[in-house]
Amino acid sequence: MSTPAPNLFVLLAYEAVANVMAVAQRSILALLGIVIGTASVIAMLNVGHNAEVESIRQFKSMGTDLIVAQAFLGQMKGARPSASAIEDLAKDLPQIRKIAPLSITGKRLGRGQGMQSSIIGATQSLKDVIRLRTVEGRFLSAFDKEETYAVIGSAIAASRKISATPLHPGDRIRLGNYLFTVIGILAETTHNPLLPFDVNKGVIIPEASMRRVATQTGSSTILAAAADDSDPILATEILGERLRDLHGGQRVQIRSARQLIEGMQKQASIMAGLLAAIGAISLLVGGVGVMNVMLMNVAERRREIGLRMALGARRSHIRIMFLMEAALLSLTGGICGTVLGMLAAYIYADFSGWDFTPSSLALPLGAVISAGVGLFFGAYPAASAARLDPIETLRAE
Numbered sequence: 001m002s003t004p005a006p007n008l009f010v011l012l013a014y015e016a017v018a019n020v021m022a023v024a025q026r027s028i029l030a031l032l033g034i035v036i037g038t039a040s041v042i043a044m045l046n047v048g049h050n051a052e053v054e055s056i057r058q059f060k061s062m063g064t065d066l067i068v069a070q071a072f073l074g075q076m077k078g079a080r081p082s083a084s085a086i087e088d089l090a091k092d093l094p095q096i097r098k099i100a101p102l103s104i105t106g107k108r109l110g111r112g113q114g115m116q117s118s119i120i121g122a123t124q125s126l127k128d129v130i131r132l133r134t135v136e137g138r139f140l141s142a143f144d145k146e147e148t149y150a151v152i153g154s155a156i157a158a159s160r161k162i163s164a165t166p167l168h169p170g171d172r173i174r175l176g177n178y179l180f181t182v183i184g185i186l187a188e189t190t191h192n193p194l195l196p197f198d199v200n201k202g203v204i205i206p207e208a209s210m211r212r213v214a215t216q217t218g219s220s221t222i223l224a225a226a227a228d229d230s231d232p233i234l235a236t237e238i239l240g241e242r243l244r245d246l247h248g249g250q251r252v253q254i255r256s257a258r259q260l261i262e263g264m265q266k267q268a269s270i271m272a273g274l275l276a277a278i279g280a281i282s283l284l285v286g287g288v289g290v291m292n293v294m295l296m297n298v299a300e301r302r303r304e305i306g307l308r309m310a311l312g313a314r315r316s317h318i319r320i321m322f323l324m325e326a327a328l329l330s331l332t333g334g335i336c337g338t339v340l341g342m343l344a345a346y347i348y349a350d351f352s353g354w355d356f357t358p359s360s361l362a363l364p365l366g367a368v369i370s371a372g373v374g375l376f377f378g379a380y381p382a383a384s385a386a387r388l389d390p391i392e393t394l395r396a397e
Contacts, residue, residue: 030293031333033286038337038370039344040279042362046345048272049359054352055264057190065097065226066130066257067236068194071247072220081246083123083207086222089242095227095235100125102221103207104197105214109173110162117156118197119175121210129225130192132199137169137184145208150180154188155200173203176213180205194260196221232258283369287377290329294322294381298388305385306393319386326378327371334370338363 056064086101103121108114126132127139139151150173157167172179180203189199205213222243226235233256240254298305305318342362349356 027293027329030286030289030329031336033282033284033289034330034333034370034373035286035337035340037279037281037283037286037373038334038366039341040275040282041369042338042341042366043344043348044272044275044279045359045362045365046342046356047275047348048268050345050349050354050357051268052265053357054354055261057355064257064261065228065232066192066194067096067224067226067232067239067254068196068256069222069224069240069243069252069254070196070220071222071243071252072250085246086243087123087125089239089246090224093235093238093242095230095238097225097227098125098128099225100129100223101207102126102223103210103214104221105210107175107213109156109175109203110159113161115156115159115161115201117153118202119210119213120197120202120204121207121214122204123207126204126223129223130195130199132189133187134184135187137182139184140204140206144183144206147206148178148180148209148212149183149206150175151184151186151204152182153186153198153200153202155198156203157182157185175203175205178212180209192257194255194257195223226256232256283373286333287330287373290326290374291377291381293329294326294378295384297325298322298381298385301385302388302393305388306390309388309390310394315386318388319382322382322385323375323378326382327374330370330374330378331367334366334373337370338366341366 083101087099090096090099100122105119107117107119109117120126122140124140124142124144132139134151135154137151140149152167152173156162156173162173163171167173167182167185169182169184171182173182174180186199186202186204191198191200224235224239226232236254236256236259240252243252243254244250308318309315342358345358346356
């Protein structure tokens with residue numbers, strides 16, 4: 001079978017466009033399934049991609065190397081390990097860059113209903129572990145252990161429920177029966193779901209000063225940063241073992257940012273799979289619609305097909321012409337579906353407060369899927385048209 005000349009391809013493509021436009025209403029109905037299916041797949045790709053980008057972006061501000069451990073001190077017998085003993089673990093573990101032991105309690109600050117906040121007893125290590133930055137003043141230092149100093153989050157500093165005017169370094173806030181001097185204001189940060197507190201609504205005081213505001217003290221929460229050249233999962237396992245030993249074999253719950261990211265990615269993959277299944281069903285329905293339209297076209301154009309063959313058209317020419325019509329239908333639906341899918345993903349990202357980043361696979365995949373559906377479901381009608389006997393078709397007409 002010889003291949004049609006390039007100029008013949010152009011002629012067949014032109015005729016394919018004219019034939020599709022001649023039955024525009026029927027073609028539009030066939031396009032709907034392709035449009036919906038392609039839009040679902042493109043939206044799925046972009047939503048999944050942006051969910052992954054957003055989850056990584058959230059953790060980058062505080063580090064994807066973050067590890068969070070929760071020790072159950074209430075079940076512990078004997079003396080509780082000191083904050084310095086917990087911090088010293090980093091010296092013996094090359095997989096861990098730094099450790100920040102915390103003691104956390106909740107309090108409502110200010111007048112009237114005030115604002116619910118977290119009081120965090122910490123050391124200077126906390127700043128490096130979760131990459132905190134001060135916009136005013138300074139963070140805690142090693143010389144502030146017994147001082148009534150406080151570093152406050154941006155929401156605490158700006159709240160009118162706590163102070164009539166925004167708080168600045170040098171101002172005082174009341175925690176229980178004590179007045180604490182503000183020495184620093186933290187920059188606003190994106191909430192990290194791995195942390196047991198909101199930095200923006202937090203009041204960070206020296207770990208030793210927690211006895212002034214809480215009845216029970218002790219570092220029940222331990223934050224750690226994995227070393228740059230270590231495996232975060234391995235670092236998490238090793239740190240968990242050492243913390244259990246340090247706490248007398250008591251249960252220590254430990255999680256890493258990497259594990260949480262993987263969990264979020266797995267959830268995104270499940271949602272992507274569901275959307276892909278919906279898209280596949282829609283594409284199947286759309287493909288059947290394309291095949292139905294093409295079969296109707298073949299039935300209505302039997303005389304035209306017979307006349308073309310009688311005038312010298314080869315069966316391959318007829319087959320290619322109908323395949324082009326099917327591909328044109330599907331590509332048109334694919335383009336419309338790609339635009340709608342990108343728009344839907346953009347609206348979802350904007351509604352979720354994400355920065356929209358198009359997936360690099362979306363545009364080429366939309367074209368490949370739609371063209372593939374057209375060629376697959378157009379193959380049978382094209383073959384049926386090419387098999388027609390010109391004598392029989394002209395005699396019947």
